[in-house]
Amino acid sequence: MSTFDASRFKQMRKALGYSQIELAEFIGIKQGSLSDIERGKTKDLSSPIKRILKENHHINIDFLYNLSEDIFIDISVPPTSPKPENPNGMWVTYDRFKLVPLVSHRAQAGFMAGWGDDEYLDDLPKVPWEVDKEYKGNYLTFEVSGDSMESDEYPRESLFEGDLLLCREVQIHHWENKLHINKWDFVVAHREHGILVKRVVKHNTATGQLTLHSLNSYYEDFVVNLNDVLAIFNIVDIKRSRRR
16 A cells, blocks of 8 residues: 655645745645644645645645656646637646746845755745746746836836846856846845845956946946855846736
């Protein structure tokens, strides 16, 4: 008889992009109970939990009992529904998406303390980004706050509050070389100023200083020293809500 595998349950949670708190709330249990499940203190899942996971997220329950290697039920063609003559959409497979941790506006203060902690990153909610190739490097999603990157002069280059930015980390050993300031805008995690979404207009490699520029003319340029910077990211893609 196959037994429940706690490590596979945790693998499933990460594949869904949930933190422990979020998944516990979704399936209607306390976080402590979910933590017990992932630590192997629970020998089996209740029927209601199995049903919620299967019906809402197409989880293959056999995966959790080492009876299958597929986390998700194949939904590329819904097995019980005839193909509509005029479909409004199409099913897609999960391997077309990369789940990237989200640092929301409310979570940005915690980022400064949690950066470098794998558990902190694991517990962040995840945002799916459609990909057409394997993404190499470390990626995070940042939520834009404020209006410093809004511009009437350059509307197509503007970044608005609530925009989600897919960002790739610039490894610290690359900071000694000039950043590709003519190719990317940046997210800079500064120890004093916090998370900054800016354009870098000057990188002085001799002094280790960055001149940060806002597209909004109301904000003046200012200089930061790389010694005070925790992390730097290139902004490589954007998601924007169409809500008015």
